[in-house]
Amino acid sequence: MDFQIFFFLLEDGIANGAIYALLAVTMVLVFTTTRILFVAQGEFVTFSALTFASLQIGLVPQIIWLLGLLAVIAAAIEIYRAVSDKDFKSIPGTVGLYLVAPFAVIALTIWIAPLGAPMLVQAAVSVAIVTLLGPLVYRIAFQPVSSGSVRLLFVIAIALHFVFQGFGLLFFGAEGFRVDPMIDASFEVGSLIIKAQAILIVGTLALFTALLYVFFGYTIPGKALRATAVNRVGARIVGIKPDLAGKLAFLLTAFIGGVSGVLIVSSTTIYYDSGLLIGLKSVLGAISGGMVSYPAAIIGSIGVGILEGFGAFWASAFTEAIVFSAFIPVLLWLSLRSTPNEEGHEL
Amino acid sequence: MIALEAKDLKVGYGKADVLDGVNVKVDEGAIVSLVGPNGAGKTTLLLALTGLLPARGTVSYFGEPMANVSVEDRVARGLCLVPERRELFGDLSVSDNLELGGFSRWMRGERQLRESLEEVFERFPRLRERQDKDASTLSGGERQMLALGRALMAAPRLLLLDEPSLGLAPLIVREIFHIISRLRDNGVSLLVVEQNARAALEVSDYAYVLENGRVSMEGAASDLIDNPRVIDTYLGRRQAY
């Protein structure tokens, strides 16, 4: 392998790894605040990617009906709760919260789809649809059992993955999609070629890392999320509702998943069922940091991306097997570091 | 006005009742202490009053029934707990911990948290010195001050304090109780659970002795302070097995 190929693989690996890193950060965020190991995160990525691709060819993405359905279910649950608690005053607010934004986005999508709107607008709409799915999914699937065990929450995440994958096939079909890079340019540095899209992806990672740093370090909602992660009882007694924190965490997760989807679909062909592998690769990154450390999750994920890039070069048929075999050394390392039964089997 | 009134409160873990029909009342602007031997159900009572533990019976707070009000909404209305385990945010700095104490006010749109933060720093100068340190690095006394300061950030009308002197050196215990009586002068009502019975009774207006999940004695704090029955309760000199 000469240096040019090496650099090409490295660049590709880092770009993919940067996407996994974005997602791994959200995995850690969701896990620490809600104890949910959200393996269905990858589906937010594919939904956004395929929505973006549909909009580019002028189709109304049918995923808007899933958004509408979930919004109606969530509103119905809240109204039922309010009626059984005789808390009628809260109903208008609830309906507004759960229905207005989703249906506004649905209307907007239907309106712009045939117009051939600018690519950035299409990207923004795709991200908006997926972002709104986040809190709705938390409300419907997780909030009723939010105090359940890690195990229970994990199985629900797996069931969600099933549901999402089924809807993915229904809405987008079995064909893969890929769109043109947002910025189709490249720079030559000496004999090396740097693709603008790679810079865009890594730049996005850097931007989001910075934004999250500010969010967690300097804003009240960000600190409230950290507080919930550190001490749930403590959070409750200062008035932070765990379910509100959960919805916020899912909003952020879905948003970052949506952005990743729009970015990834211009470098990789995305199918309705690509989500699980993407999600699990970021889990692999996230567990390198024991599901708690953000920097370790980012470094681990970029490692996964690079391993994947070189794996594809040397033994392309076995890429996935190579990547997932990396779980073994990671688990071994975690296992050697842990004291047996330190925390018990909290299941 | 009555700040808090609980009637026939029962809490059961499984089949056995930890609280077996407890009645307590806190008048507005009063310090009421809850004393009694370990395992009598004092902490359980506070957890039930804040809604952290499900309980049967009724709790009313400034005349409002609390049955369907969540822990977080009780905090928003000024019913705040300083728990026995403090429950601080260990990885967050002292000033972040305090700032989050005002979370429910921030949610209501109040933005003058800075001023409240200043007030807390004036009350606890030690916390100002350590404002950038992580809460997990504080000493026992500083933790207790931070827990108290964090609760004050919520602008409480009624504070429930669980073992404020637990694990503290005598000098700091005195300081804490001094602060407690100053809070009362500022119009905050307090319900204090305390093993350190004398310290609590000295600053209280009224007191309940809790024993085996029931109120076994109650009365003006000054009457209970030298009551030999209270002492016997603690040292187990009453019943034979």
Add this chain to the structure above:
Amino acid sequence: MRNPLLFALPIIAVAPWLLPPFYVTLANYVALASIVVLGLILLGGAGGLMSFGQAAFVGIGAYATGYLTLNYGASPWLALLVGLAVTAAMALLLGVLTLRLTGHYLPIGTLAWGISFYYVFANLPGFGGHDGLSGIPAISAFGYDLDGKTTFFYLNWVVVVLAMVSISNILDSRIGRAIRSGGRATPMAEAMGVNTTGVGLTIFIFSALLACLSGWLYAHFLHFVNPTAFNLTISIEYFFMAVIGGLSSIWGAIIGAAFYIVSKQWLQTLIPALTGRVGHFDVIIFGFVVMFMLHYARQGLAPSILGLFGKRAHFHHSVAEAERLPQRERAEPVTEMLKIENARKNFGGLAAVDDISFNVKAGEIVALIGPNGAGKTTMFNLITGVLPMTSGVVSFRGKRIDNMHSREVLRLGIARTFQHTLLRPHLTVLENVALGAHTRGSTGLIKAALRLDRREEAQLLYEAKVQLERVGLAHHSNTLADSLPLGQQRLVEIARALASDPHLLLLDEPAAGLRYEEKVVLAKLCRELRAEGVTLLLVEHDMEFVMNLVDRVVVMDFGVKIAEGTPEAVQADPAVIEAYLGGVNE
């Protein structure tokens, strides 16, 4: 257990003659899936563990026999052995890596393994790629070829019944009680002498072997294997079958597999016919069903269906008198039982136990008292090896035990109860107590499956019954532990500790939450034990209870020993009064 099985056997015998041929095939699939799901139920329902890689173990069984019979003309029976060996090795590796870690690593590790398996077998030369292997020969036994869907119907269902009987035997045994104490109760089970990691590893391997066996049958039934049948989706489907059927009962495997496979078949023909669209509608519906069940019916379908047969959800034992287990010699009453010298435990910069020394003589009752946070429970944890000591020496009957593992400490003869009772709620009272005698038996998984453990089992259960009689709860033997009031649960904990035949019994707040009459019973029991030569050390807050019962009191405050002596002396000690009543005046 016998009841529904006896009902099921005649149905199995006549079913192939009554069902339409297509349903005989479906029933074969149900059986093959049930074998896998049974493993998941043993793992999850009883042991509190999850695996999302079972389909890959099925794949090993199927590919091993396909590859060896086609390429080397090997006997399917030999291939089965090879498949089982490879499976065991793989499960061992995964288990060792993940079981020491907290709950979510086993499912994640198995997910990754499941994905890797699919890509390896789809691409490995010699395994037929995505097309797989076809023309796999029939199994022959005693000169007959086992082939055709009716033959396989019997073969598959015989395997299902055997798997059910062996799992049910395992669960109702010494090792089964240890398995059913997994999950949340790990620290308790370890304190009873159970090696929980080892038990978890054993059942994980066992479940993988069942999956492998199912794969072997599958390959010879279809004469064909390809990698899609073993991918991650299929693993998830097995898990969903277990959730739908119910993890709490082995019948959940068959109920879940039958419900899933039959309704999936219907959905796949019905929905496209109704909507005119092709898609994974069944996947969406099953995802929703599983979510709905986890929200509202976590027990699955099995309990309500078994209810129709009036089957009890738990084991019911009528214990016969048996030979007593060998008992330890009690020490002479003056011998030093426990000696603690300069014990210290630091948490961060804080000394929870600060230079504590005291000893307990054989046949004494000693109380360790002190205000909240004085370090009493920490002291217990140091003695029983739950926490490592920072410095100091603990010796028991002249032997150093500090920094020994809690399982070893129990074997030497120190048993304990817990401040918050740690009984297994879904085990009967008798089973909970028998768990205390775990270290006094030795039979493992295989003997239990084959019922070769009956003599020892009778002894263990008899021991449990004797201890229950002693605390006056023998009439509750077959009651589920969580239906007892708290006071009686504490007595059950004491019986459980006694079942290990201890020299020294540590009781952590035995009187907390007890009513007056119950305290009287407890005090009487403590005195009886002292008369029998058992030594007692107790942490207790109820002073009335302590002062009237014990020989000696050790008082701790802020991790330091502030007094020691007779109850009367301690009650009059000004330092003790100060510690308990406090005060801010000099």
